[in-house]
Amino acid sequence: MTKAFAIPALAVALAAPAVAAERYEAALDCVPAEVALDYTCIVQLSRGGVPVADAAFTVKPDMPSMPLAHNIAPVPAAAAETPGEYAVPLTLDMHGRWVLRLDISAPARDVVVIDHAFEPE
Template identity: 50%
Template sequence: MFRLIVAVLICIAPPALAERILAEATCSPTHTELQFRCEIALNEGGAPVDGAAFTVKPDMPSMPMAHNIPPVPAEPTDTPGVYSAQLELQMLGDWTLTLDLTKPRRDRIVVSHKFDDAVPNH
């Protein structure tokens, strides 16, 4: 009986386990110290995800709860599937960017990014 239930669940699971939305972040420093403009590309099954709505919340995993930076909304760019967000960090280092999507469906994606000292002259 257990095997039958597992077999049935496997047969009906693929729609529920649709391909995940993947994200890749590219962040560039601005002329303001510790401020970065991030472009976040979303794709699903290799196709750009247009019409997404999400926020970006930076956090530093090596210092949990030390930084309380509020999430910022991501804005669409002219490139399909690419969104932009401006982040103001409190220090350089390894950060995670938590993307909380509300469209096209609710999802949470965590992207690791290293913010280093390659900043323009301040």
């Protein structure tokens, strides 16, 4: 029984780095808009260090210090001029530390979570 378990476990362990290399990576840059608590964010999406063009995803903000207290709908990302960059307009309820959940549906499914502090200017 131990041998039967060891072989699949070894296969999973050896495949893990390859699976991790295929995960999406995201960088975030947000600037305040003219209206208080509105931000224009640019998400740089890559996979294996290569910018991902033609991605489809939404961004769902949530405040970890107040789980489920803010009911902000997911915002669809729109392709920007630079390949791999996507514009996301966010309207938050308050300043502070937020997590942004990127639910990626294309070209492959994945979830990326970004921790970001939105502070007053």
